[in-house]
Structures are given as structure tokens and as C-alpha cells.
């Protein structure tokens with residue numbers, strides 16, 4: 001506390017010389033003009049000098065300062081003691097000033113640098129050579145030097161900071177407070193560390209080295225949140241959520257809303273190319289999913305699965321949302337509605353409720369991620385995302401009875417839903433509609449019985465229904481329970497030591513069964 005107090009007693013910095021070297025020239029002429037008007041000498045690199053000179057400002061070129069021309073297409077411009085000595089010198093250390101003046105150099109108090117656009121170049125799918133050329137070397141070196149010399153230098157790293165800087169400079173009588181410099185130095189180190197991480201990640205992808213030795217996520221803060229899962233938990237969200245979704249109406253998404261939207265987007269992955277499909281989600285779990293000829297019918301069938309749970313839930317549709325479907329959804333309170341697009345009429349209708357959020361999926365491909373992460377004690381778990389459920393290459397019919405086309409379609413539908421249900425997960429479905437969903441029970445038999453009970457509660461006859469199980473049935477009891485409830489076919493990964501007992505049970509009941517060879521646990 002005492003240390004922090006004394007830190008803020010440090011002197012304001014007066015600025016006599018500024019070095020400006022920016023890739024993004026936005027606002028640089030205005031900043032240069034402002035500095036010039038306040039008697040600051042401007043020093044600059046090639047392209048930046050040109051912009052400043054075009055604005056009628058006197059500029060000292062870095063070349064004339066270093067006595068060397070820029071070399072190798074700009075690979076070496078500012079990497080010189082005239083620049084780094086000036087940025088690292090301490091005017092209160094006699095020896096520093098003596099060595100500087102011996103060489104004819106002088107301190108620089110303001111450094112304005114923004115870096116070559118490495119991540120943007122990678123995002124444009126540029127070739128390897130182009131990406132490598134866009135790794136800035138001189139810029140980060142200067143930023144680190146200036147940010148280290150916090151007592152004597154102020155660093156700016158983005159055009160977004162110029163206007164606040166000018167305000168600070170004016171308010172402080174052409175000086176900069178220590179507190180301000182401290183914040184800018186912190187930004188600078190954060191900026192160069194994010195930059196270097198992006199380069200390291202790019203190179204690790206290039207050499208396909210698998211899981212990184214050090215996990216360095218470096219996600220920018222997207223937004224502070226009102227609270228976390230509960231009101232007494234402070235929270236924030238990090239990442240590029242703003243590139244993926246847009247809230248067209250309603251309050252900011254909460255922590256729990258974001259979890260639900262994430263669950264919805266994961267479900268969307270397996271259904272995005274299907275006929276009109278609607279999923280209703282509650283507390284990240286699907287409570288009704290259906291595919292129909294129209295979105296409205298899909299919503300009605302999804303809602304029919306369980307007509308109690310959807311209140312206050314999330315609705316996801318895989319097609320642009322039309323007014324007719326919006327009207328149907330509006331008959332119950334739905335907190336979030338997610339779609340690729342909303343018709344004008346649907347938007348107008350659904351916006352009438354203030355406490356509802358309408359979320360547009362802006363760029364679904366931006367959800368693609370190499371790894372999925374989960375925090376645990378002491379760190380993070382990291383895995384590849386669970387691949388699509390419709391990879392039928394390893395599907396195998398293991399019973400005497402083979403499925404009809406209709407049964408195959410029903411099983412695939414239930415399989416896509418069960419993948420997004422917490423383990424142990426059991427889903428009964430028929431005609432592209434979920435009929436009973438059993439989730440999160442520690443026993444697979446309990447999940448089966450739960451799904452059967454839910455179906456009965458909402459009046460669904462399970463005769464001929466398909467059953468999907470996210471992992472193998474360890475005993476025949478789950479098969480017996482499903483068959484007794486009326487199931488006509490079962491889809492499950494297989495792989496139990498009692499598989500034969502389970503297959504025999506299916507044969508005894510005269511139903512068909514598929515082993516997918518792939519488990520979809522979700523813990």
C-alpha cells in the first residue's frame with residue numbers, strides 16, 4: 001500500500017521528443033499536429049514520416065538519427081542504439097546521459113508504435129512467407145524498451161489511445177502523469193505478449209505439434225458481466241463472442257445465458273444443414289428437438305416433447321425465423337431466441353418483450369476451434385471438440401433385424417440429440433421428434449426410465465421409437481426397459497464387455513440395434 005502510494009507521487013513527464021512509427025496510420029497526422037503545436041520534436045520511420053510531412057509537419061527521419069538507411073525492405077529500421085539508447089536512457093543517471101551525449105543522441109519521451117498486422121494477415125489465409133514478413137520485430141523491441149523505462153517514457157500502442165492521450169497532455173500542462181504512463185506500459189507489454197503468442201500459435205499449427213507445451217490463451221476481455229452463475233459471483237467473459245453472435249434485442253447476455261447460447265450453438269453444429277429444425281434448451285440441456293417441413297411445425301413438435309420445461313428457456317432454429325413461427329414461439333415466455341436471421345416482422349413481434357434476448361448467429365464458422373477447454377483444479381483440461389454425430393463410417397448393424405430407412409433416420413436424429421445431453425444420456429425419438437430425454441443420471445437404467453417416464457407424462461406413445469444412448473449399455477436392463485416401453489430400434493456406441501448379452505436381449509425383443517463405434521459422453 002505504501003509502495004503504491006509512493007509510486008503515484010512520481011513526477012509528471014514532460015515531452016520534448018516523440019518517435020512515431022505506426023503501421024496503422026489512422027489519426028497519426030492529428031496526433032503529430034497536436035504534438036508539434038505543443039513544441040514536441042517529431043521523429044519518424046519512412047511511411048509514417050510521409051504521412052506527417054504530407055500534413056505539413058517538420059519531421060526528423062529515423063535514418064538521419066541513426067546515420068543508417070532503412071535496410072532489407074524495412075526489416076531493420078529502428079534497431080539501433082540511437083533509438084534504443086534514447087528510449088532506455090535515464091536522465092537522472094549521469095552515466096546514461098554521458099554515453100548518450102557522447103554519441104550525439106538525446107532521450108525520447110513519447111513512443112507511438114502500432115505493429116504489423118500479423119493476426120490479420122493469418123486470418124486472410126495468406127501464405128507462410130507473407131505471414132512471416134508480417135512479424136514485426138523493431139516495433140515490439142521499441143515498445144518493450146519504452147514501457148520498461150516507465151519513469152521517463154510514455155508509450156502508445158493504438159490509435160484508440162490518441163484522444164485520451166491528448167486530453168491527458170492538455171489537462172496536465174503538456175506533461176503525462178506516472179499513473180497514466182503505468183497504464184500505457186501495462187497495455188504495451190500485454191499487447192506484445194498477445195502478439196508473440198499469436199506468432200507462436202501460428203508456428204505450432206504449421207508444425208502440427210499437437211498440444212502446446214504451455215497453454216497461453218491470451219483472450220481479450222469481451223465484456224464484464226453483471227454476475228456469474230449466481231448474483232454473489234463476480235464474472236467476465238473473454239474471447240471473440242462479438243464476432244460470432246449479435247444481440248439484436250434485449251439486455252446483455254448473462255453468464256448463464258452465454259452457457260445456454262454455447263449449448264445451442266453446439267447443437268446447431270449437427271443440425272445446421274437439416275430441414276427446418278427447432279431445439280428448445282433449458283439450463284444447457286435440450287428439452288425438445290424436432291425437424292419438420294416448416295419451422296413453425298418444428299417448433300410445435302419440439303415443444304410437444306415436454307410442455308413444461310420450455311418456459312423461460314432458449315429456442316434455437318436452423319433457418320431464418322419467420323413471423324408465423326415467431327408468433328408460435330411467443331405463446332410461451334422464451335428468454336432467448338437464436339437464429340441465423342430474423343424476418344423484419346418476426347423481429348418486430350419478438351422485440352415487444354423487453355426481458356427477451358434475440359440473438360443472431362453472425363458467423364458460425366468462427367465457432368470452429370482446434371481445442372475445447374474446461375477449467376479444473378489447478379488448470380485446464382484441453383481436448384479436441386466432439387466431432388459431428390453423423391459420421392456413419394463405423395456404424396454397424398449388430399442384430400438379426402436390420403433397420404428400415406425410416407428407423408435409420410429416426411436413430412440418426414436421436415443420435416444427434418443424445419450427443420448434446422449430459423451423461424448418462426438416453427433419447428427416445430420418432431419421426432424427427434424427441435419423445436423423451438433422460439439426462440445426467442449416474443445410472444444408465446435410471447436415465448432410460450427417466451426418459452420413458454417423461455414421454456408418458458407428456459402423452460407420447462413410444463411404440464416403434466428409436467432409442468439413442470451416448471455410451472454403451474453395460475447390462476441388458478436398459479435394453480429390456482426400452483423394449484418394454486415400445487422401442488423399435490437402438491443406436492449406441494457398443495464396446496461393453498457384455499455387448500453380446502445386450503445384443504442377445506435386442507434379438508430376444510425382436511428389435512434392431514446399431515453400434516456406432518463412437519461414444520459421445522458429455523460430462
Ligand SMILES: NC(=O)c1ncn([C@@H]2O[C@H](COP(=O)(O)O)[C@@H](O)[C@H]2O)c1NC=O
Nearest residue numbers: 023045046047048075077078079137138139
Ligand atoms: N525493423 C524495424 O526496425 C522496425 N522498426 C519499426 N518497425 C515497424 O514499422 C512500422 C512503421 O513503418 P513505416 O513508418 O515505414 O510505415 C511500424 O508498424 C513499426 O512497428 C519495424 N519493422 C519491423 O520490424
